[in-house]
Amino acid sequence: MQELQDRFGRRFHYLRLSITDACNFKCEYCLPDGYKPEGKPRFMALDEIRRLLAGFAQVGTRKVRITGGEPTLRKDFEQVLELVAATPGVERVATTTNGYRLEKHVADWHRAGLQQVNVSVDSFDPASFSRITGDGRFDSIIRGIDTALTLGLDSVKINVVLLKGHNGDQLPMFLNYIRNNPVDLRFIELMETGLTGEYFKAHHLPGTVIQQQLLAQGWTLDPRGADDGPALNYSHPDYAGRIGLIMPYSKDFCVSCNRLRVSAIGKLHLCLFTEAGIELRDLLGADQHCAELVARLHAALGQKEATHYLQDGNSGATPHLASIGG
Structure with a gap:
């Protein structure tokens, strides 16, 4: 087996697979006007997903x-989770969710093979959460996270998009939750996309603001693991959980990139930004195309850039993060 590797020596063993670009929340920074499909959705079917995973x-x-x-x-x-879990060679099955079905269904997902879950919770103040997301199910989502913890999943993480004027001053609230809960809480800098230029200017908050507060309170940077991505993880002896910082505008952010993305319509994205995707779906209609799929993946890695160029003001071809899975 020849692993995927780009011309900069980075190896890619992590796939973020989108199965729909539809969303039922109206997050200010992503889909403030709600999801608006462009024509009839043509998302990959289970057989196509199975062939993609095999490749x-x-x-x-x-x-x-x-x-x-x-x-x-x-x-x-649930069947998608079962497909992933049944794919030879795949060791970790994860998902990212807004959590609206978590409380009722996470036990079923766990039985289907789910090992890791990331839940988006942009504020621990219910009113602020509702303003950011356009949804009022905060209490149910927190109960779902608590259920996931009791089930013993390998990893439970909470994703927080840092937003000046919304949650930038709420660190104590977040810390209070992870004092006794073994959750990785990850602060993600707001990233500019094709549709969010003005919002980005108004609400972007550098992760260094949180980083400085953590260091002042005795948090220490964890050693980077061999399979770690670009997040910087911090620990504190008085807390059961950890804090992660994802700062895409920082120097050398892309050096540790280890992930590729496939959109719900079967396009390979070498980066969350910068390009419009490489077609794979024409090779997902029959099992005999697997060798061609593998060859196309290897060829595509030759096109991957060293960085996303966000720091140069390039917001790329991505209209919003829901379109290819964040």
Whole structure:
């Protein structure tokens, strides 16, 4: 097996697979006007997903994260999890969700093979959460996270998009939750996309603001693991949980990149930004195309750039993060 590697020596064993770009929340920074489909959706079917997974597994993919949009909107979400878990070579099955179905269904997902879950919770103040997301199910989402913890999933993480004027001053509230809960809480800098230029200017908050507060309170940077991505993780002896910082505008952010993305319509994205995607779906209609799929993946890695160029003001071809899975 020849693992995927780009011309900069980076190896890619992590696939973020979107199965829908639909979402039922109206997050200010992503889909403030709600999801608006462009024509009839033509998302990949289960057989196409199975063939895609088989091809990626042949080139060394060991972790698959199911994303959206909101992936749990698909009625066959549980079957997708089962497909991923049954793919030889895949060792980690993860998903990212807004959590609206978590409380009722996470036990079923766990039985289907889910090992890791990331839940987007942009504020621990219910009113602020509702303003940011356009949804009022905060209490149910927190109960769902608590349920996930009691089930013993390998990893439970909370994703927080840092937003000046909304949650930038709420660090004590977040810290209070992870004092006794073994959750990785990850602060993600707001990233500019094609549709969010003015919002970005008004609400972007550098992760260094949180970083400085953590260091002042005795948090220490964890050693980077061999399979770690670009997040900087901090620990504190008085807390059961950890804090992660994802700062895409920082120097050398892309050096540790280890992930590729496939959109819900079957396009390979070498980066969350910068390009419009490489077609794979024409090779997902029959099992005999697997060798061609593998060859196309290897060829595509030759096009991957060293960085996303966000720091140069390039917001790329991505209209919003829901379109290819964040």
